[in-house]
Amino acid sequence: MTTLTKEAVSPDPADAGAFLSVRDLHVRFRTEDGIVKAVDGLSFDLQRGRTLGIVGESGSGKSVTNLTILGLHNPKFTTVEGEILLEGQELTTARESELEKLRGNKVAMIFQDPLTALSPYYTVGRQIAEPFMKHTGASKKAAWERTVEMLGKVGIPNPKERAKDYPHQFSGGMRQRAMIAMALVCDPDLLIADEPTTALDVTVQAQILDLLKDLQREFGTAIVFITHDLGVIADMADDIMVMYAGGAVERGTVNEVLRSPQHPYTWGLLNSMPRLNSDLDAPLAPIPGAPPSLLTPPSGCRFHPRCTFQDRVGGTRCVDERPLLGPDRDSACHLTAEQKRTIFIEEIKPRLG
């Protein structure tokens, strides 16, 4: 994201040198009620060794985007348009056999609920060893040794014995550690973590987040980290992309997005979130209304029905015209840069305390 030049609105990913590059991605699902536009014109880049945090509420399209990268959607009911390039390789049109070579090898995923993501039928060790044997052609013995090594690395006590256990014999935090071991066993270049700590207790969450950060430092993996929790994002990510109703509304580095946010939705998120040091006399300032249905998304700016700053733009621009998001630090909003800056400093920041 940071290597892109400012002038280039839709740069050629090949010379941008991005490791993962998503270009104008559209994902639609056919359902009984109509067509759900789950992802609607999303573009982003990720460099090697960096962490991109994707934050958004349920239904913002953050998980769908990443299932599409891995080709885990059901092709029968899904239309995918646009490009997903992993080191120049196009994934949206790739054959299943090619994707199979990638999954668990070059690209790995950690899911939210480790109990449903792990098979109850096989031992934890076998589930970790399997992708390693498949992708590297290692012998059973070598794979088992690697498994025990990885389990030790992620902090499972007595890994030699615990590898023979079944998932139900592990606690929640240990299961998530086993998932991390499974994801990292083939030393992937890209790790997609979809709400990996949402189901965990806060003290365990802190352990897992730190573990992911330390492992990333050691392995140099690029991470796409999906969460709804701004606190977690602040802790984990280098860059942030805020998603709303199927599209990105703001992006930038962690400091840019959290310390000088530009989009009314990001302001709303920050204002509605209670913090440990926030002012207690001021009530929380929630975003009015509820997220829109993706069957019939609002026209123009997707956020306009809930936005309190529409009148500052004037006219019907917010209703008619969809604001664009540049590839660099930018926000998809019709307010001028000057307006965004002054509104944040004068009206939003004081309330954040």
Add this chain to the structure above:
Amino acid sequence: MKEDLVLPAPREAATGGAGEPLLVVEGLTKHFPVKGGFPIRRTVGAVQAVDGIDLTVNVGESFGLVGESGCGKSTTGRLITRLLEPTAGTISYRGQDISHAGRKQLAPIRSEIQMIFQDPYSSLNPRQTVGKIISGPMEINGIEPDGGRERRVRELLEIVGLNPEHYNRFPHEFSGGQRQRIGVARALALEPKLIVADEPVSALDVSIQAQVVNLLKKVQQELGIAFLFIAHDLAVVRHFSHRVAVMYLGKIIEVGDRNSIYTRPRHPYTHALLSAVPEVDLTDAGAGRRERIRLAGDVPSPIAPPSGCRFRTRCWKAQDKCATEEPPLIQISGNRAGHLTACHFPEDPTIEGRDEDIVLDPALAALEED
């Protein structure tokens, strides 16, 4: 609204006597039997979900109960509403012992203690209209408000920020946040004195969560209802509660007014819990660094909790004494009145960064060494 929010002094409740104890719980215990064996199944152990807790909720006060999953906070809520039968201990409501009161004895009290549940999808009957759901409690208790039940329901819908014309709609027509508002309206239907709210906002999205927290806060202050607010989210609890108790493995390990707990905690677990909360740091880099404590492993099983202090297996200060002697919940010197801590070797009352982080997790420690 702003002047209402001057805390912690709660507004005078309609029943008078703010600050007087409304609910007093002493030595409350709940053990769930664990059955096993063949062919005759017998009790082989007990899940010590709640093990001897004391707490007091005053009239018009909001009391927060925090802890991680399995610490017994929800069980406590269910015991107080008498959805579960306590194994031992007493629950007195307005001086009357209700710990084992029968159906008839409880009848007049049931209407005064109401509950808000976590999941707005499963706590509303999908086959009943909103009007029926909210008027249900009035029907059961035979209450006929002035102007009829329907009018009262419409009034309640308005209080919780829903359109009174939605009277005849069904729950599936509402979003999660709106459903939770219906749950709040139902809890308010009988003009309760105490509401037990068990994780009322954790199933909701952040932007919706704030709407419901504000609504509960408004209800609490304007109607002077006492709340037992059970949640795992420390920031939400801080925002809502006058006093806070921290639970760990069925025990209250620290209790005090909000400021004491959040800025001057003494128990190591409270320190660890606060330091684990991921926070958006909006101040400039480096300013007011928080301490960093990373515990090892998970909470032990409540079937066989550690002897002595239950936190000792994950505590960095644990000594022999902690294994043999259970620390009493007392006021440690230097603490404000009402701030009680159960620890033999309490921490300094600060949450600022230490010279050295406490990292107990072996994997983390190993990775961070190189």
